[in-house]
Amino acid sequence: MRLSKKAAGFIAAATLFTALAPAAAAVASPRSTCYGGRVCLYAGYDYNRGQVDHWRDFTQDDSNFADNNWLNWDFSNSWVSMNNQTSSVRNRVGCSATLWQHPGYTGAHSTFTHNSNDGFLANNAVGNNRTSAIDIWCH
Incomplete structure (x- = not known):
């Protein structure tokens, strides 16, 4: 059976789309959202x-x-330490969360209420690339 050029082109395009579809269906970057019940921290300004x-x-x-x-x-381990590397935050946990400068909840700190975002931690007490602990507290 002989296919017309148009039909052959359509089949080739459909085959290519099918081959690429799994890549397009990959999980979207979490930087685009922060799911409810979580506090999301990002290494870069403006949520990376x-x-x-x-x-x-x-x-x-x-x-x-x-x-x-x-x-x-893609949710894989980057093997890059988080310590003193946070630049932005989104809070969707349902209560307040405090970022602390030093381990053990000490030093400078900044508190973020539920549904708050800050894409530039340099303008907060905890500062840019200085977070070493998180305290999530609900009353």
Whole structure:
């Protein structure tokens, strides 16, 4: 059976689309949203927009980021330490969350209420690239 050029072109395009479809269906970068019940931290300003996409989300306290690594956009381990590397935050946990400068909830700190965002931590007490702990507290 002989196919017309138009039919052959259509089949080739459909085959290419099918081959590429799984890549297009990959999980979207978490920088575009922060799911409810989580506090999301980002290594870059403005939630990593235009930067390396390292992020991490929290649902409970963590007193020392020294043993935490950033996640990549695809949820894989980046092997890059989070300690003193946070530049922006989104809070969707349902209560307030405090970022602390030093492990053990000490030093300068900044508190973010539910549904607050800050894409530029340099203008906060905790500062840019100085976060070492997170305290999530609900009353």
